[in-house]
Amino acid sequence: MKIKFPILILVFLLGMLNIRQAVASHLLGCDIAWKYMGQDTFLVSVTIYRDCNGVPMPDQPFTIYPCSNTNNGIYINTSKSEGMDITPLCKSSCSRCSDASCAFGSGIEQYIFTAKVNLKSINDTCCDFKIVWQACCRGNIVTTGSDGEQYYVEALVNRCAIPGDNSPVFKTQPVMLFNLNQCNTFSFACSDPDVNANGFHDSLVYLFDQPLQASGTPVTFISPYAYNHPLKYSGVSPNDPWSPNCLGFHLDSSNGDLMFKITKEDISPLNVLVQEWGKNDSDKPYLRGWTHREITFFPQATEPNHIPVLSGINGTDSFSANICAGDSTCFYIDATDVDVNDSVQVTPIMPPGLPNNTITIQSGVQHPRTTFCWKTSSTDAGKTFQFVMKAADNACPVNGRTSRTYLLHVNAIPEVSIAYASDACGNLEIKTKYLAGGPISQYVWTGDDRLSGNGTTIIHHYSKGGNYKYNLSYQNAGGCANSDTGTINIPTYLTLNVHPRDTLFCNPGTTNIDIQTNTSGGVGPFSYKWYSGNVLLPDSLANLSIPVTSYTTLIVFVTDAGGNKCTNWDTVKIKATPSSSPVKLIPPTNTIFCFNQQATFNGNASGGYPPNYSFSWKRNGEIVSGNQYSLQVNKPDTIYEYVTDGCSKDSTVIHVDVRQPLYIYWPPPDTVKICFSQKIGLKVAGSGGNPLQYKYTWDPGQETGDVIFIRPPSDMTFTVTLNDGCSPSVSKSIKIIVKPLPIVNFSVSQSNVLEGQQIQFHNFSSSGTFSWNFGDGTNSALDSPTHQYADTGSYDVTLTNTSSQGCIILKTIKNFIHVLPAYHLYIPNAFTPNADTLNDCFQPKGQAFKEYTLEIFSRYGNTIYKGNKCWDGTYKGDLVMEGMYIYHLSVTDINGQNHSYAGPFYLLIPNNY
Numbered sequence: 001m002k003i004k005f006p007i008l009i010l011v012f013l014l015g016m017l018n019i020r021q022a023v024a025s026h027l028l029g030c031d032i033a034w035k036y037m038g039q040d041t042f043l044v045s046v047t048i049y050r051d052c053n054g055v056p057m058p059d060q061p062f063t064i065y066p067c068s069n070t071n072n073g074i075y076i077n078t079s080k081s082e083g084m085d086i087t088p089l090c091k092s093s094c095s096r097c098s099d100a101s102c103a104f105g106s107g108i109e110q111y112i113f114t115a116k117v118n119l120k121s122i123n124d125t126c127c128d129f130k131i132v133w134q135a136c137c138r139g140n141i142v143t144t145g146s147d148g149e150q151y152y153v154e155a156l157v158n159r160c161a162i163p164g165d166n167s168p169v170f171k172t173q174p175v176m177l178f179n180l181n182q183c184n185t186f187s188f189a190c191s192d193p194d195v196n197a198n199g200f201h202d203s204l205v206y207l208f209d210q211p212l213q214a215s216g217t218p219v220t221f222i223s224p225y226a227y228n229h230p231l232k233y234s235g236v237s238p239n240d241p242w243s244p245n246c247l248g249f250h251l252d253s254s255n256g257d258l259m260f261k262i263t264k265e266d267i268s269p270l271n272v273l274v275q276e277w278g279k280n281d282s283d284k285p286y287l288r289g290w291t292h293r294e295i296t297f298f299p300q301a302t303e304p305n306h307i308p309v310l311s312g313i314n315g316t317d318s319f320s321a322n323i324c325a326g327d328s329t330c331f332y333i334d335a336t337d338v339d340v341n342d343s344v345q346v347t348p349i350m351p352p353g354l355p356n357n358t359i360t361i362q363s364g365v366q367h368p369r370t371t372f373c374w375k376t377s378s379t380d381a382g383k384t385f386q387f388v389m390k391a392a393d394n395a396c397p398v399n400g401r402t403s404r405t406y407l408l409h410v411n412a413i414p415e416v417s418i419a420y421a422s423d424a425c426g427n428l429e430i431k432t433k434y435l436a437g438g439p440i441s442q443y444v445w446t447g448d449d450r451l452s453g454n455g456t457t458i459i460h461h462y463s464k465g466g467n468y469k470y471n472l473s474y475q476n477a478g479g480c481a482n483s484d485t486g487t488i489n490i491p492t493y494l495t496l497n498v499h500p501r502d503t504l505f506c507n508p509g510t511t512n513i514d515i516q517t518n519t520s521g522g523v524g525p526f527s528y529k530w531y532s533g534n535v536l537l538p539d540s541l542a543n544l545s546i547p548v549t550s551y552t553t554l555i556v557f558v559t560d561a562g563g564n565k566c567t568n569w570d571t572v573k574i575k576a577t578p579s580s581s582p583v584k585l586i587p588p589t590n591t592i593f594c595f596n597q598q599a600t601f602n603g604n605a606s607g608g609y610p611p612n613y614s615f616s617w618k619r620n621g622e623i624v625s626g627n628q629y630s631l632q633v634n635k636p637d638t639i640y641e642y643v644t645d646g647c648s649k650d651s652t653v654i655h656v657d658v659r660q661p662l663y664i665y666w667p668p669p670d671t672v673k674i675c676f677s678q679k680i681g682l683k684v685a686g687s688g689g690n691p692l693q694y695k696y697t698w699d700p701g702q703e704t705g706d707v708i709f710i711r712p713p714s715d716m717t718f719t720v721t722l723n724d725g726c727s728p729s730v731s732k733s734i735k736i737i738v739k740p741l742p743i744v745n746f747s748v749s750q751s752n753v754l755e756g757q758q759i760q761f762h763n764f765s766s767s768g769t770f771s772w773n774f775g776d777g778t779n780s781a782l783d784s785p786t787h788q789y790a791d792t793g794s795y796d797v798t799l800t801n802t803s804s805q806g807c808i809i810l811k812t813i814k815n816f817i818h819v820l821p822a823y824h825l826y827i828p829n830a831f832t833p834n835a836d837t838l839n840d841c842f843q844p845k846g847q848a849f850k851e852y853t854l855e856i857f858s859r860y861g862n863t864i865y866k867g868n869k870c871w872d873g874t875y876k877g878d879l880v881m882e883g884m885y886i887y888h889l890s891v892t893d894i895n896g897q898n899h900s901y902a903g904p905f906y907l908l909i910p911n912n913y
Helices: 008-023
Strands: 027-038 041-051 062-066 074-076 108-118 128-135 151-158 177-179 184-187 203-209 212-214 249-251 257-260 268-279 285-300 320-324 328-336 344-349 357-361 369-375 384-393 401-411 415-422 427-436 440-447 451-453 457-461 466-476 481-490 495-499 503-505 512-520 527-532 544-547 552-559 567-576 597-602 614-619 622-625 628-633 637-644 649-658 663-665 671-675 680-683 685-687 695-699 707-710 716-723 730-739 746-748 752-754 758-763 769-773 786-788 793-802 808-820 824-826 845-847 849-857 863-867 883-893 898-907
Touching: 027 128, 027 151, 041 128, 062 108, 151 212, 177 184, 203 249, 320 328, 328 344, 328 384, 344 357, 344 369, 415 466, 415 481, 427 440, 427 466, 427 481, 451 457, 495 552, 495 567, 512 552, 512 567, 544 552, 614 628, 628 637, 628 649, 663 730, 746 793, 746 808
Parallel strands: 177 285, 184 401, 320 401, 503 567, 671 730, 752 808
Antiparallel strands: 027 041, 027 285, 041 108, 062 074, 062 128, 128 151, 151 285, 184 257, 203 268, 249 257, 268 285, 328 369, 344 384, 357 369, 384 401, 415 427, 427 457, 440 451, 440 466, 466 481, 495 512, 512 544, 527 552, 552 567, 597 628, 614 622, 614 637, 637 649, 663 685, 680 707, 695 716, 716 730, 746 758, 758 786, 769 793, 793 808, 824 845, 849 863, 849 883, 883 898
């Protein structure tokens, strides 16, 4: 546990709550809920949040208005729970709820007022009933305009809703102490047990709403404040983008997350409306009811404590995930705190009706991770599950707190049916029909006989009868996939085969090729068509004799005489290569590889007849055929490559060389010590492999480059990995030990002093070596020194604390010491009122006094002047006689001290006047 400094602003703000006693105010917040008990009976609960500096919580009824008519209300007496202290404090701190003399100046207490109400007995014709709780008054420390106004909170319950309506219930207690100048998030998320006949819960919508002082009468907000931005926030508009700089003032309407960064210490109300939407028998949405939660904001300055931060799912910025029904999923959520000495406690609030889930939580560490695993079921399809994560650090006296809402959308598995039809000629049409699972975004068909395609329908021709397998893979827009596999029988029909098959001629133009067909099945007689490429030949017989002149593809079509007129075809490729252009190998250009790299050589040649190229490879006496040859390179090697096109051949020798393994060099030591918030650069060097392709990756952080600059918040190990795209990667780890900064804080006996007055400085810092700079060119190394300033003026004071581990922190307070002139007074013993501007009137002179009263007496004791001006020697407008006079002087100095003086002086009149 730790103590955070300073929290003076927080104590001041919350201490001001004592002022509310003057108006008997005690109200900080309220929310309303109800539970359906059956037969038009509802258990209504009104939760009140009380300021423990205010008056005690009285018994308080609420009001029911049938048909939402606020002119005809019924008071409902309630049962009051015991007060529960919900002030967000550390365990060692007290609050004003338990101890009226507690040094911490505030406390928040929760009371729940309940009553069981039969709405039908109040009015059997109304469906809508408004529940209202109202009292006096809002606190007079509210700074945005509504101080002293009436407190009024309302909700709406539908008696006629089927099934019976239960209200949304807030999952978290309200947090009213928010952190100034930090990115705050707080969840207003609710649970709602209502489920319709299809198993779907009510949908909840969260909106900003006007705080009220009476029905239809909003409270006052002073411009520029308003109900949807009741505090001064970071940014220009409430709708400024939240990420990445925490701008705007946002309430997520889908999950109730409130996000803001407060920049001014105002105190203000905030009201959140929660609407519950259901679906009727026609599956159309309708508003079932609504409720409110109102709270009072208390921004607090908590420097140097920082609130914890909750990550999105799997450390991302996304707070929702899509899951397929029936799948198992695991994901994690990280909580981080930049304060080195903090530990963070994480609490999940899971939704009801979520079986088969496990949660693993790290607690009491600075960066805890929560892992969530869940096995969904088919009945979860189409539902969205909501849970809340809360995180709190152990700062004192006020914990840093945050909460976020996470949404899990369960998508249905898509389903289709498949139907197909084939004719007597090998033609097949396959169609799909959508059954369930949302719009399907992708279809992929594969199967025997080179079946392939996309879409809901495909058409394919099979060259002969038989049994053929097909596979369909498809997925919906939510990413959920399914597949179907089947076997299709194609009846035997007209079959055609040609002889010979594909043939090579090395010397075209010197001979003919004779092609014969073999036709079976079908109904004779058969008719034939021959094509050479795209050119129709004049031949129409079953057999063909044709001279070979160049490469070509012969295609023969046969059609039977049956009623379906089935047609089939076959092809013969005639390969011809001129002897004047023999095949020639093209050697590979890259023969240098990284250690243990998989090297692949592709056969490449020119000349001859390319379609008939045949490559082979020889290494260590072993011959392998194929267009590619691969090996694992770990030493220099030799490979012989061969090629032939059936008419000519060629060969070459490939000499394989290998690069050295990768290596990372890091100047020792492997452990580096730095002070908290210190920035450090880490630089490494690599060798071996392919230097032109070096890529350095650092973890954590995923930064690249041979040098990075970091400012780690705690002890961390950084690992750099070197990769060149081909060699086995290598890694090097460097441990950074972060030494804590000392604490520096000080005060002074008094900040307004006189010249030469001794000042005592008080040091509240942690142990260390101290250096004071008093702003006047002097210094001190004492723990709590005294000092005297020689000259008047305002001085900055700086205290530097160097810990035993060498970490330095300093604190400067601008214009901290104000040195005023020392009090000094001179009273002349004579003056000459002769209008020569020299010593023409009588008055005291000096410094460091605020005011004086001067009385002048004649030698006989008569008062001839009294005032605070310089006496010009006259009495009732005439100059008095030369001689001795008596003065009495009363002086107040700048410190409020009074001084009195009395004595004689002379009024002299020169001879020439």
